[in-house]
Amino acid sequence: xxxxxxxxxxxxxxxxxxxxxxxxxxxxxxxxxxxxxxxxxxxxxxxxxxxxxxxxxxxxxxxxxxxxxxxxxxxxxxxxxxxxxxxxxxxxxxxxxxxxxxxxxxxxxxxxxxxxxxxxxxxxxxxxxxxxxxxxxxxxxxxxxxxxxxxxxxxxxxxxxxxxxxxxxxxxxxxxxxxxxxxxxxxxxxxxxxxxxxxxxxxxxxxxxxxxxxxxxxxxxxxxxxxxxxxxxxxxxxxxxxxxxxxxxxxxxxxxxxxxxxxxxxxxxxxxxxxxxxxxxxxxxxxxxxxxxxxxxxxxxxxxxxxxxxxxxxxxxxxxxxxxxxxxxxxxxxxxxxxxxxxxxxxxxxxxxx
Amino acid sequence: xxxxxxxxxxxxxxxxxxxxxxxxxxxxxxxxxxxxxxxxxxxxxxxxxxxxxxxxxxxxxxxxxxxxxxxxxxxxxxxxxxxxxxxxxxxxxxxxxxxxxxxxxxxxxxxxxxxxxxxxxxxxxxxxxxxxxxxxxxxxxxxxxxxxxxxxxxxxxxxxxxxxxxxxxxxxxxxxxxxxxxxxxxxxxxxxxxxxxxxxxxxxxxxxxxxxxxxxxxxxxxxxxxxxxxxxxxxxxxxxxxxxxxxxxxxxxxxxxxxxxxxxxxxxxxxxxxxxxxxxxxxxxxxxxxxxxxxxxxxxxxxxxxxxxxxxxxxxxxxxxxxxxxxxxxxxxxxxxxxxxxxxxxxxxxxxxxxxxxxxxxxx
Numbered sequence: 001x002x003x004x005x006x007x008x009x010x011x012x013x014x015x016x017x018x019x020x021x022x023x024x025x026x027x028x029x030x031x032x033x034x035x036x037x038x039x040x041x042x043x044x045x046x047x048x049x050x051x052x053x054x055x056x057x058x059x060x061x062x063x064x065x066x067x068x069x070x071x072x073x074x075x076x077x078x079x080x081x082x083x084x085x086x087x088x089x090x091x092x093x094x095x096x097x098x099x100x101x102x103x104x105x106x107x108x109x110x111x112x113x114x115x116x117x118x119x120x121x122x123x124x125x126x127x128x129x130x131x132x133x134x135x136x137x138x139x140x141x142x143x144x145x146x147x148x149x150x151x152x153x154x155x156x157x158x159x160x161x162x163x164x165x166x167x168x169x170x171x172x173x174x175x176x177x178x179x180x181x182x183x184x185x186x187x188x189x190x191x192x193x194x195x196x197x198x199x200x201x202x203x204x205x206x207x208x209x210x211x212x213x214x215x216x217x218x219x220x221x222x223x224x225x226x227x228x229x230x231x232x233x234x235x236x237x238x239x240x241x242x243x244x245x246x247x248x249x250x251x252x253x254x255x256x257x258x259x260x261x262x263x264x265x266x267x268x269x270x271x272x273x274x275x276x277x278x279x280x281x282x283x284x285x286x287x288x289x290x291x292x293x294x295x296x297x298x299x300x301x302x303x304x305x306x307x308x309x310x311x312x313x314x315x316x317x318x319x320x321x322x323x324x325x326x327x328x329x330x331x332x333x334x335x336x337x338x339x340x341x342x343x344x345x346x347x348x349x350x351x352x353x354x
Numbered sequence: 355x356x357x358x359x360x361x362x363x364x365x366x367x368x369x370x371x372x373x374x375x376x377x378x379x380x381x382x383x384x385x386x387x388x389x390x391x392x393x394x395x396x397x398x399x400x401x402x403x404x405x406x407x408x409x410x411x412x413x414x415x416x417x418x419x420x421x422x423x424x425x426x427x428x429x430x431x432x433x434x435x436x437x438x439x440x441x442x443x444x445x446x447x448x449x450x451x452x453x454x455x456x457x458x459x460x461x462x463x464x465x466x467x468x469x470x471x472x473x474x475x476x477x478x479x480x481x482x483x484x485x486x487x488x489x490x491x492x493x494x495x496x497x498x499x500x501x502x503x504x505x506x507x508x509x510x511x512x513x514x515x516x517x518x519x520x521x522x523x524x525x526x527x528x529x530x531x532x533x534x535x536x537x538x539x540x541x542x543x544x545x546x547x548x549x550x551x552x553x554x555x556x557x558x559x560x561x562x563x564x565x566x567x568x569x570x571x572x573x574x575x576x577x578x579x580x581x582x583x584x585x586x587x588x589x590x591x592x593x594x595x596x597x598x599x600x601x602x603x604x605x606x607x608x609x610x611x612x613x614x615x616x617x618x619x620x621x622x623x624x625x626x627x628x629x630x631x632x633x634x635x636x637x638x639x640x641x642x643x644x645x646x647x648x649x650x651x652x653x654x655x656x657x658x659x660x661x662x663x664x665x666x667x668x669x670x671x672x673x674x675x676x677x678x679x680x681x682x683x684x685x686x687x688x689x690x691x692x693x694x695x696x697x698x699x700x701x702x703x704x705x706x707x708x709x710x711x712x713x714x715x716x717x718x
Contacts, residue, residue: 058444062437065433066434159549162549166518166519175479175521175702175703176520176521176703176705177455177479177520178518178520182459197433197436264432264433267433268432268433268436269432269433270459271459273431273432273456275430275431275432275456276432278430278432278433278434309434310437313426313429313434313437313438313441314441316424316425316426316427317390317424317426317438317441317442317445318424318445320424322396322427323396323426323427323428324396324428
């Protein structure tokens with residue numbers, strides 16, 4: 001008896017949806033084994049890692065807070081990824097969104113106007129989109145690979161924010177430490193639940209997930225971009241503009257990542273520091289794929305990813321496990337997802353030993 | 355100076371409280387006090403976080419049975435820190451140490467929500483009713499390293515790999531060059547900024563550059579062991595920082611300015627146990643046992659060892675301060691008149707190089 005991988009006549013729709021669930025299940029099993037290997041009772045490990053972080057309202061609010069930037073970055077990236085536009089630089093666009101919004105907050109630090117906040121959201125979106133426009137321009141004008149250019153721009157963005165925090169935007173009362181002044185109340189996002197840090201950015205994220213859903217699944221432009229992603233030649237034959245696809249794909253990712261960056265400085269941070277980037281832009285790439293580039297999937301993918309971060313902290317706090325445990329779980333999740341995805345296009349066949 | 359007084363005061367209070375067992379919060383408590391630590395990087399086997407973790411372990415064994423400690427490592431200096439600190443407080447930790455500057459605002463917010471928990475923040479400047487700050491006078495060790503370097507250099511060029519031009523780093527560089535020039539007026543220090551607290555690749559590159567520019571002794575204010583390792587490979591000398599890094603360069607490693615948090619952590623935990631803890635700022639050096647040199651390399655000449663031992667005694671006694679006037683900056687401007695000792699708040703705002711540094715500060 002032999003197991004054999006056999007190409008399916010057409011991709012399995014069922015497997016496409018089943019694959020992330022399978023990956024989650026395998027990650028859990030793998031996790032139980034990791035806990036055992038580290039000398040922790042696997043069930044206790046499971047409880048601390050996956051249940052303890054969401055044991056009360058505050059825990060749930062923290063989960064949603066942590067998931068918000070992931071949702072935002074991932075939904076914009078999905079628009080591009082569906083059209084084979086590979087924006088790997090959401091991290092940099094997130095940083096530049098935070099920078100643009102912070103610039104506004106610092107400029108209007110004495111203002112109590114209700115317009116500061118909406119203007120900051122807009123500034124965040126524009127800041128991120130402008131940063132994404134660079135690789136879009138280089139790709140459409142010079143055919144430069146956007147994977148490389150968008151990634152390289154991440155490092156430039158990080159150095160730029162470091163320069164601002166150490167230089168011109170440094171808080172004059174901050175003893176030379178690299179941080180801006182704390183923002184005025186008018187530049188802080190309102191809280192959704194009293195006593196927690198969950199803020200209005202979560203509502204914005206839900207709104208943009210909905211917009212993303214309508215655009216990608218229900219609009220003609222979204223359809224054109226999907227075709228461009230799946231069958232480049234067909235799209236060109238149908239007269240769909242490749243240039244427009246690239247621009248929309250890049251700008252969508254940049255704008256939502258920029259809003260995520262704005263939400264971080266205007267939400268839990270309340271100021272800009274050089275530590276504003278927390279790899280949300282990179283983690284969102286995993287989230288987008290776990291979510292099957294679908295806004296509903298991205299919603300759940302973000303929650304799962306956020307839970308892995310929170311669980312990792314608690315595993316250290318209560319079980320004395322090393323900090324790399326979160327990364328092990330993230331790695332397993334991505335590995336099992338890619339493994340399970342093989343079965344979208346292939347199936348296992350038992351062959352008699354002839 | 356207030357800092358030293360605070361320490362002495364709380365020590366005195368601790369002794370006083372011990373005489374009245376009824377006043378002791380934990381005298382009859384069966385459960386040991388829970389203490390949480392927040393670390394900015396993985397503990398590893400040398401560096402900033404490693405030293406804090408040594409301190410944690412030392413305190414745990416000194417107060418065995420009375421305390422239990424937990425830590426979370428690699429916590430980013432962003433929004434995540436607040437959740438980690440809050441979780442420690444919410445789960446019954448009575449004393450929480452956050453060991454990096456970037457935790458300041460998050461710790462302050464949590465401290466306001468948990469008035470019965472004691473919060474201690476390293477290297478920051480915000481305090482509260484239940485939040486104190488602490489740091490060490492790293493520059494004292496730097497001065498001693500400078501003296502050794504000034505005596506041992508042949509090229510009179512010393513190299514310094516540094517992270518960011520914040521006061522704490524500038525104090526170290528300036529103390530190092532002042533130490534070197536106190537014994538060798540021809541010594542100069544060249545500085546390369548790597549714009550990162552931990553980047554072994556860049557630190558190695560910067561070390562190579564400094565050595566190729568003629569430096570024969572190098573040191574660093576960054577978190578990896580790359581500088582010591584590079585010196586070892588190139589047959590030059592180096593001073594480690596944070597930890598004793600001699601195992602990364604047995605020949606190159608002359609000594610290191612090491613951080614000693616253990617006694618301080620023990621004193622702080624004891625004062626919380628006794629109910630005598632008070633908020634304040636602790637900035638300790640040789641005198642408080644918070645700074646020490648790693649064992650000196652046997653290649654250091656006897657007379658230099660004697661000088662260092664003498665200075666160590668003076669630092670411990672408080673009769674010598676590395677920033678005693680005249681302090682002249684690299685543009686020739688006098689920053690402190692002869693005979694005066696630089697005040698702590700002035701030290702805390704240091705934003706210039708003293709004479710003897712041949713590199714310029716990055717301009718913004």
